[in-house]
Amino acid sequence: MAERARAYGLSNVAILQFPADGKIFYGTQRSRPAWDPEYAELWEVSWLGNTVVGEHTMAHFCCDFKTKIASFEAEPVVLAEDSVGNIELTSELVDVGEGTKESDYAGKDVKGMIVLASAQPGAVQDLAVGKLGAAGIVSYAQNQKTAWWGEDENLIRWGHLETFSPNKTFAFMVSLKTARGFKERLARGEKIMLQAVVKAGQHAGNYEVVTATIPGADPKLEDEEIAFSCHLDHQRPGANDNASGCVTILEVARTLQKLITEGKLARPSRTIRFIWPPEIEGTVTLLNARPEFAKRIKGVVHMDMVGGGPETKAVFHVTRGPMSLPSFVHDVAWAFADFVNEESYKFAATGEAKYPFVAPEGGKEPLRAEYSTYTMGSDHDVYQDSSFGIPAIYLNDWPDRYIHTNFDTATNIDPTKLKRAAFIGAASGYYLAVAPEGVPIKEVEAGQIIRSSETEHKARQVGGEDAQNLKRAFLETESEIMASLPHSSGSRIAEGEIRFQTILPLKILNEGLGKAQAAKGDGLLVLKRKKEPRGPLAVFGYDYFAEHAKAAGVATPKLLSYEGLWGAGEEYAHEVLNFADGKRNAMEIRDAVSAEYGPVPLEMVVEYLKALEKIAVVEQLK
Numbered sequence: 011m012a013e014r015a016r017a018y019g020l021s022n023v024a025i026l027q028f029p030a031d032g033k034i035f036y037g038t039q040r041s042r043p044a045w046d047p048e049y050a051e052l053w054e055v056s057w058l059g060n061t062v063v064g065e066h067t068m069a070h071f072c073c074d075f076k077t078k079i080a081s082f083e084a085e086p087v088v089l090a091e092d093s094v095g096n097i098e099l100t101s102e103l104v105d106v107g108e109g110t111k112e113s114d115y116a117g118k119d120v121k122g123m124i125v126l127a128s129a130q131p132g133a134v135q136d137l138a139v140g141k142l143g144a145a146g147i148v149s150y151a152q153n154q155k156t157a158w159w160g161e162d163e164n165l166i167r168w169g170h171l172e173t174f175s176p177n178k179t180f181a182f183m184v185s186l187k188t189a190r191g192f193k194e195r196l197a198r199g200e201k202i203m204l205q206a207v208v209k210a211g212q213h214a215g216n217y218e219v220v221t222a223t224i225p226g227a228d229p230k231l232e233d234e235e236i237a238f239s240c241h242l243d244h245q246r247p248g249a250n251d252n253a254s255g256c257v258t259i260l261e262v263a264r265t266l267q268k269l270i271t272e273g274k275l276a277r278p279s280r281t282i283r284f285i286w287p288p289e290i291e292g293t294v295t296l297l298n299a300r301p302e303f304a305k306r307i308k309g310v311v312h313m314d315m316v317g318g319g320p321e322t323k324a325v326f327h328v329t330r331g332p333m334s335l336p337s338f339v340h341d342v343a344w345a346f347a348d349f350v351n352e353e354s355y356k357f358a359a360t361g362e363a364k365y366p367f368v369a370p371e372g373g374k375e376p377l378r379a380e381y382s383t384y385t386m387g388s389d390h391d392v393y394q395d396s397s398f399g400i401p402a403i404y405l406n407d408w409p410d411r412y413i414h415t416n417f418d419t420a421t422n423i424d425p426t427k428l429k430r431a432a433f434i435g436a437a438s439g440y441y442l443a444v445a446p447e448g449v450p451i452k453e454v455e456a457g458q459i460i461r462s463s464e465t466e467h468k469a470r471q472v473g474g475e476d477a478q479n480l481k482r483a484f485l486e487t488e489s490e491i492m493a494s495l496p497h498s499s500g501s502r503i504a505e506g507e508i509r510f511q512t513i514l515p516l517k518i519l520n521e522g523l524g525k526a527q528a529a530k531g532d533g534l535l536v537l538k539r540k541k542e543p544r545g546p547l548a549v550f551g552y553d554y555f556a557e558h559a560k561a562a563g564v565a566t567p568k569l570l571s572y573e574g575l576w577g578a579g580e581e582y583a584h585e586v587l588n589f590a591d592g593k594r595n596a597m598e599i600r601d602a603v604s605a606e607y608g609p610v611p612l613e614m615v616v617e618y619l620k621a622l623e624k625i626a627v628v629e630q631l632k
């Protein structure tokens with residue numbers, strides 16, 4: 011990436027390095043040591059029986075029957091991440107079902123054996139290896155549940171061990187087909203001998219973040235940046251997740267640089283930055299270790315899975331931010347996406363359009379991008395976390411039936427889709443980098459119409475006081491989105507005017523809206539997030555909340571496993587913390603997350619807030 015960025019004429023190209031040794035913290039991220047897989051193979055070998063030599067029983071194998079089950083060299087996804095070992099061992103395979111509970115092992119001696127488990131290796135290792143002395147794990151865990159989940163038994167899914175577990179071991183990932191074959195034979199009482207050869211280790215290393223810029227033209231604004239983001243790391247293959255995002259922002263970099271150099275586009279006043287980090291942990295690290303990045307970046311276009319063709323069954327989303335961070339920037343992205351939707355549909359339906367956005371080798375299907383409410387799961391969470399508060403446009407495919415499998419290959423990528431994602435991202439980023447050249451009030455109004463009908467729809471689902479709460483939250487959020495609009499002395503639309511034009515009609519529409527219930531008791535609790543540690547509380551490969559709650563003797567709050575109408579535990583928790591700004595009381599926070607993810611009891615919000623206070627992430631105002 012750095013070499014390409016240089017070749018394309020970008021400025022300030024650098025590979026930033028941040029030590030990662032398992033001990034250093036970057037905000038909420040405990041740095042994960044580097045993982046070096048060098049060699050790994052799994053074979054089935056024939057079993058001839060035991061020979062007793064003196065007091066030793068020797069297992070007897072022969073080489074006339076040896077079948078290769080997995081090879082890291084041929085298919086890297088077969089070795090679970092954070093596998094550790096320098097071994098060559100032959101051992102019996104024991105089926106332990108899920109492998110996560112004591113009862114899975116009842117009546118089975120797994121000491122020195124390889125266990126066959128349906129759970130992720132990381133969920134099995136402490137019990138199977140740590141407690142019961144197993145030598146290693148073979149897993150067929152199915153992750154990333156979609157409608158196609160478990161359907162294609164040839165898929166090998168990405169798996170991982172727990173980075174920080176003291177019970178180091180190795181794990182191979184096999185397909186459902188392979189696992190089913192093993193299970194049937196074991197159930198018949200057959201003995202299966204596997205030979206595992208593994209050379210892999212963890213050691214102190216560095217997070218590497220590639221970055222480059224197109225410097226801004228305005229000396230007053232050049233310290234303000236609009237960033238393009240993606241994530242460079244993942245299992246291999248990882249065509250849609252996330253080579254697609256990485257190459258698309260690279261193509262955006264090339265195109266913008268070329269158009270600006272040739273004078274076809276004016277140099278924007280703000281600097282445009284490109285960032286290729288390891289997912290989430292790289293972003294948490296960068297924003298903590300180099301706080302000037304967090305200070306300069308005013309908006310982000312994040313791409314994670316933007317190339318899925320029809321084979322993947324993907325729906326393309328332009329995902330909005332969390333309700334805790336109302337911003338106009340998502341409406342800007344939607345305006346461009348809506349334009350591509352229309353033009354590409356016109357082309358698909360009639361064979362003619364001014365802007366078909368079709369790549370020569372790509373599909374001609376219309377883009378049917380959706381403007382979606384906030385979903386979590388990539389680096390956009392980090393930027394939009396309240397410790398940074400940077401609005402991020404998230405362009406992403408979901409579902410993708412091949413995500414995190416050996417079938418996430420380039421054959422499933424549609425060049426037309428990449429081109430369209432590149433356009434939407436480039437246009438949005440460039441627009442934000444030049445703004446304010448005008449105020450995108452029409453675009454925000456268009457977004458508001460969509461949000462208004464969504465609110466109405468949700469209000470009908472819940473009814474009563476919860477419906478009133480939704481409408482109040484909508485009005486408040488829309489006012490804040492309006493207030494986030496860029497101001498410039500030249501073209502500023504007075505805030506009063508904005509309110510008159512858009513908020514007033516909404517208010518009239520919602521006349522008769524009752525007042526929120528007054529807080530009492532614990533509902534009056536006001537907490538404020540502390541400045542440190544910065545970052546989301548459950549980050550990649552490390553759960554800051556879980557580890558600190560355990561150390562402080564705090565029981566797992568019920569909110570974390572709560573299932574709401576439009577969201578679940580982790581999402582509620584993320585937003586409760588984001589809303590803890592020292593102004594809202596617990597009741598108001600409950601109302602806010604209830605509007606976002608569905609009604610939730612006040613007690614659960616209070617319990618979680620108090621847990622956050624115990625681990626010193628929030629504090630009471632003095």
Ligand SMILES: [Zn+2]
Binds near residue numbers: 244
């Ligand atoms: Zn992924």
Ligand SMILES: [Zn+2]
Binds near residue numbers: 251252289315388
């Ligand atoms: Zn991803």
